Amino acid sequence: MGLKEILEHHIVDHIWSWVNLGPLRLPISKHLLMMGIASLIMLVGLPLLIRSRAKALAPFRSIIEIIVLFLRDEVVYPNLGHKGDGYMGYFSTLFFFILTLNLIGLVPFGATATGNLAVTAGLALTTFALINFAGIREQGVIGYFSHIVPKGVPGWLYPLLFPIELIGMVTKAFALCIRLFANMIAGHIVILAFISFIFIFGSLSAIVGFGVAPISVGLVLFTLMLELFVAFLQAYVFVFLTAIFTGAAMHPH
Amino acid sequence: MEALIRPEFGLTFWTILCFGLLVLLLSRTAWKPLMDSVNERERALKHDRTTAETARADAEKLKAELDAKLSDLKSEIGRRMDEARATAEKEKDLLIEEARSAAAVIVESSRKEIEAQKIEAARELRHKVAELSVMAAEHILTKQLDHRANTDLASKYLAELEKERPDLKLEC
Numbered sequence: 551m552g553l554k555e556i557l558e559h560h561i562v563d564h565i566w567s568w569v570n571l572g573p574l575r576l577p578i579s580k581h582l583l584m585m586g587i588a589s590l591i592m593l594v595g596l597p598l599l600i601r602s603r604a605k606a607l608a609p610f611r612s613i614i615e616i617i618v619l620f621l622r623d624e625v626v627y628p629n630l631g632h633k634g635d636g637y638m639g640y641f642s643t644l645f646f647f648i649l650t651l652n653l654i655g656l657v658p659f660g661a662t663a664t665g666n667l668a669v670t671a672g673l674a675l676t677t678f679a680l681i682n683f684a685g686i687r688e689q690g691v692i693g694y695f696s697h698i699v700p701k702g703v704p705g706w707l708y709p710l711l712f713p714i715e716l717i718g719m720v721t722k723a724f725a726l727c728i729r730l731f732a733n734m735i736a737g738h739i740v741i742l743a744f745i746s747f748i749f750i751f752g753s754l755s756a757i758v759g760f761g762v763a764p765i766s767v768g769l770v771l772f773t774l775m776l777e778l779f780v781a782f783l784q785a786y787v788f789v790f791l792t793a794i795f796t797g798a799a800m801h802p803h
Numbered sequence: 804m805e806a807l808i809r810p811e812f813g814l815t816f817w818t819i820l821c822f823g824l825l826v827l828l829l830s831r832t833a834w835k836p837l838m839d840s841v842n843e844r845e846r847a848l849k850h851d852r853t854t855a856e857t858a859r860a861d862a863e864k865l866k867a868e869l870d871a872k873l874s875d876l877k878s879e880i881g882r883r884m885d886e887a888r889a890t891a892e893k894e895k896d897l898l899i900e901e902a903r904s905a906a907a908v909i910v911e912s913s914r915k916e917i918e919a920q921k922i923e924a925a926r927e928l929r930h931k932v933a934e935l936s937v938m939a940a941e942h943i944l945t946k947q948l949d950h951r952a953n954t955d956l957a958s959k960y961l962a963e964l965e966k967e968r969p970d971l972k973l974e975c
Binding site for chain 1: 806807808809810811812813814815816817818819821822823824826828829830832833834835836837838840841
């Protein structure tokens with residue numbers, strides 16, 4: 551088995567069957583299962599934790615509260631202003647959804663759904679929709695599209711800049727999609743590579759393989775810690791950039 | 804390796820569906836109560852703070868009022884003391900004056916009394932002296948008018964009369 555097969559086995563989705571829903575041909579896959587598990591955890595866990603008055607759960611409640619307040623005060627309010635209150639549900643859910651998917655990817659037998667381009671594309675599409683929705687809601691359709699090109703640009707540049715800005719909007723969402731996907735699979739690839747080292751060196755001789763193993767395992771542990779950090783960081787970055795783009799669409803000046 | 808970056812867009816649909824439902828459901832079940840409780844707490848904190856601040860302001864105002872009242876009272880007390888002192892001084896002067904005038908009256912009346920007594924005594928003395936002199940004269944006169952002298956005088960007078968008027972002479 552080469553590295554290619556190992557990588558594809560561990561990172562690429564496993565499609566078990568297909569569902570036909572009208573014109574759509576929808577896969578039932580491992581990543582969908584992970585999304586389902588994440589959704590279940592969030593749907594059951596978050597309301598329970600938030601509503602419970604149990605003393606044992608108080609620290610978890612505080613953690614959720616601290617994260618949500620951080621998102622509100624450091625991410626949403628600075629970019630969206632106090633109109634951001636209406637978007638808090640979206641941003642909080644986005645953060646916890648990405649975080650949960652990232653963390654499930656680190657659990658044994660789990661798979662990283664956010665390491666799938668289709669999943670991150672779905673998230674980026676919702677962000678794209680949110681950016682345009684918020685901009686149109688704030689400024690009206692005409693106001694929004696007339697503000698797409700920044701103010702103070704000479705009139706003759708408009709025909710050139712308008713398509714560029716339109717492409718820019720798509721690019722932002724596309725960049726979000728690729729950033730999350732790349733960050734999530736990068737760690738996995740590195741871990742798999744480190745583990746493969748053991749077998750690569752083991753194929754030279756068993757002693758070298760055992761000699762390399764502790765170093766590899768140490769490096770894998772280090773990378774896992776890094777991935778844990780990246781799981782939080784990328785969830786934050788995704789939400790933060792979404793907030794910046796949404797804020798820019800709402801307040802064009 | 805292209806399987807890594809070959810997206811299966813059916814999963815995109817699932818993602819959007821899943822995420823959209825999560826946003827809708829969690830907004831109601833999780834974020835709303837959380838934000839409500841947070842806002843409630845923030846409001847309570849703000850309320851507590853404003854209450855405490857107003858209480859402090861009230862206390863300071865009250866203190867200032869009490870201080871002002873205290874200083875008012877102090878000045879009032881000082882004023883009253885001064886007044887009382889002045890009144891006492893006046894009263895003392897008045898009393899002394901009164902005593903002095905009363906004493907003068909007494910002195911005057913006693914002098915008059917003494918004068919009257921003196922006059923009375925003098926009159927009485929004069930009266931007594933007159934009485935005494937009359938009584939002395941009476942005594943002297945009584946002593947001078949003794950019986951023999953009187954008889955002699957009477958015989959002398961009778962002899963003279965017989966001589967002058969022999970007709971009347973008694974025949975004895």
